[in-house]
Amino acid sequence: MRLLSLQVGRPAPLPWRGRPVVSAIAKTPVEGPVALGPEGLDGDEQADLRHHGGPDKAVCVYPAEYYPHAETLLGGPLGPAAFGENFTTAGLADDEVVVGSIYRIGTATVQVSQPRRPCFKLAARHAGRPGAGRLPVELQTAGRTGFYLRVLVRGRVSAGQAxxxxxxxAHGLTVAEVNRVMNVDRDDLDGVRRLLAARADLPARWAEALAARLGGRFDDDSARLAGPG
Structure with a gap:
């Protein structure tokens, strides 16, 4: 399990369907060491603080193992941080990483908080490529979303660290399984109950939305696969 590269970015206009959308999805690799705290990496920012950033989304992680799938969909090679991730990793696949797991990286301690919800800005990032418009939905339904980390102990991290x-x-719920129940198979109430049994490891907003489903209310925004993210 290794950090292959780390990236930071600042908000900038991103063309989307004839209008500019401000986003920090275009990130640049940095060698480090980089300071990592509860709000994320030093030098990294978010444009949409309602859907991005904050303690439960301090670091966005995307496994390098998923790049070939996306390159096939998009018709060619992808450069660094093609998914707007802060950490590009090896050995941390969605179907193996358990939500709530705690890792040490560099001198920081981090915890897996939730799957990523791919948003339309991924499509905008790759506009002009074949399949770009389908990218957010494709990644979510395929269970290749990546995930977020919260920071438990501040520290410094560098590319290449393990x-x-x-x-x-003990609940064993992987990122892929939480994504499936929360965002894809939303009528799987047995799955909802399994997630609620592990609610201590989920963001409070997700637990509240899951509890509402058991009452027959689907009033959260998790069905919007290509929505705001």
């Missing part, structure tokens, strides 16, 4: 697993929750 992740050390410190704790794995």
């Amino acid at each position: 992740f050390q697993l410190l704790h794995t929750p």
Whole structure:
């Protein structure tokens, strides 16, 4: 389990369907060491603070193992941070990483908080490529979303460092499984109950939305696969 590269970015206009959308999805690799705190990496920013950033989304992670799938969809090679991720990793696949797991990377300690919800800005990032418009939905339905980290202990991180697993929750719910129940198979109430049993490792907003489903209310925004993110 290794950090292959780390990236930061600042908000800038991104063309989308004839109008500019401000986003920090275009990120630049940095070698490090880079300071990492509860709000993320030093030098990294978010344009839409309602849907991005904050303690539960301090770091966006995307596995390098998923790049070939996206390159096939998009018709060619992709450059660094093609998915707007802060960490590009090896050995941390969505179907293996358990939500709530705690890792040490560099001198920081981080915890897996939730799957990423790919938004339309990924399509905008790759506008002009074949399949770009389908990219957010394709990644979500395929269970290749990547995930977010919260920071438990501040520290400094550098590209090339290894992740050390410190704790794995007993519930065993992977990023891929949480994504499936939360965002794809939304009528799987048995799955909802399994997630609620592990609610201590989920963001409060997600737990509230899941509880509402058991009452027959689907009033959260998780069905908007290509929505605001």
